[in-house]
Amino acid sequence: MSVSSSVPASAPTVPTQADLLNFVRRTAADAALVALLPLDPEGRTWVRLEGPGGSEAWLIGWPPGTGTGWHDHADSVGAFLTAAGELKENSLAARLPTDGWKTLELSEDVDRERRLPTGQGRSFGHHHVHEVLNESPDRHAISVHAYYPPLPQIRRYSRTGPILRLEQVERPEDWQ
Numbered sequence: 001m002s003v004s005s006s007v008p009a010s011a012p013t014v015p016t017q018a019d020l021l022n023f024v025r026r027t028a029a030d031a032a033l034v035a036l037l038p039l040d041p042e043g044r045t046w047v048r049l050e051g052p053g054g055s056e057a058w059l060i061g062w063p064p065g066t067g068t069g070w071h072d073h074a075d076s077v078g079a080f081l082t083a084a085g086e087l088k089e090n091s092l093a094a095r096l097p098t099d100g101w102k103t104l105e106l107s108e109d110v111d112r113e114r115r116l117p118t119g120q121g122r123s124f125g126h127h128h129v130h131e132v133l134n135e136s137p138d139r140h141a142i143s144v145h146a147y148y149p150p151l152p153q154i155r156r157y158s159r160t161g162p163i164l165r166l167e168q169v170e171r172p173e174d175w176q
Contacts, residue, residue: 013053014053014148015051015052015053015054015055015146015148016077017077017078017079017123017124017125018123019052019053020051020052020055020077020078020079020123020146020147020148021079021081021121021122021123023051023052023055023057023079023144023146024057024079024080024081024121024144024145024146025081025121027049027057027059027083027144028081028082028083028119028121028142028143028144029083033059034059034083034084034142037059037060037061037142038061039061039063039140039142040061040063041063042063043063043066044060044061044062044063044066045060045061046058046059046060046061047059049144049146051146051147051148052146053148054148054149054150055146055147055148055149055150056076056146056147056148056149056150056151057144057145057146057147058144058145058146059083059142059143059144060142060143060144060145061140061141061142062085062087062132062134062140062141062142062143063134063140064134064136064137064138064139064140065134065135065136065137066133066134067131067132067133067134068130068131068132068133069131069156069157069158070090070129070130070131070156070157070158070159070164071129071130071131071154071155071156071157072096072127072128072129072130072154072155072157073124073127073128073147073151073154074098074126074127074151074152074153074154074155075126075127075149075152076126076147076148076149076150076151076152077123077124077125077126077147077148078123078124078128078145078146078147078148079121079122079123079124079145079146080121080122080132080143080144080145080146081116081119081120081121081122081143081144082116082117082118082119082120082121082141082142082143083118083142083143083144084118084140084141084142085117085118085134085136085139085140085141085142086115086116086117086118086134086135086136086139086141087115087116087132087133087134087141087143088113088114088115088116088132088133088134088135089112089113089114089116089122089130089131089132089133090111090112090113090130090131090133091111091112091113091114091124091128091129091130091131092106092110092111092112092129092130092164093109093110093111093112094106094107094110095127096127096129096164098127101166102165102166103163103164103165103166104163104164104165105162105163105164106162106163106164107162108162116143121143121144129157129164150172151172152171152172153169153170153171153172154169154170155168155169155170156168156169156170
């Protein structure tokens with residue numbers, strides 16, 4: 001008696017936050033790749049990379065004193081890791097409403113600060129609101145970032161004390 005079974009073709013694997021963190025860790029350890037990034041003394045530079053499972057990935061150079069400003073990555077999860085130098089991440093430990101607001105007053109206990117020297121990184125979930133900074137007065141920083149699904153939009157915010165204000169929604173065509 002013989003039994004035949006058909007195994008259905010597996011669907012593409014969606015990368016998890018852990019997969020993205022592993023990718024940025026491996027990529028940041030590739031010294032030859034990191035060395036290829038052109039660095040500009042005035043503004044951030046970047047090169048798009050092929051991320052795992054259809055994710056969007058970037059190698060980014062940060063001149064001294066530069067940062068992203070407050071933003072989120074909408075429905076994407078992500079990870080980033082410092083490949084050279086040190087970055088600082090300020091983030092909010094609160095889930096914000098995704099739509100229908102322009103101004104929020106934040107409670108006192110939502111601020112988080114994380115220093116990310118060379119080799120350190122983190123992953124994050126949907127709607128993670130943060131800013132990333134290179135506070136060095138004289139050294140570039142370089143980082144690797146990955147997002148899944150590829151960024152559908154980025155919401156940019158301004159912040160004055162506890163007041164967070166939605167300022168702009170960017171779509172991929174705005175930054176590519």
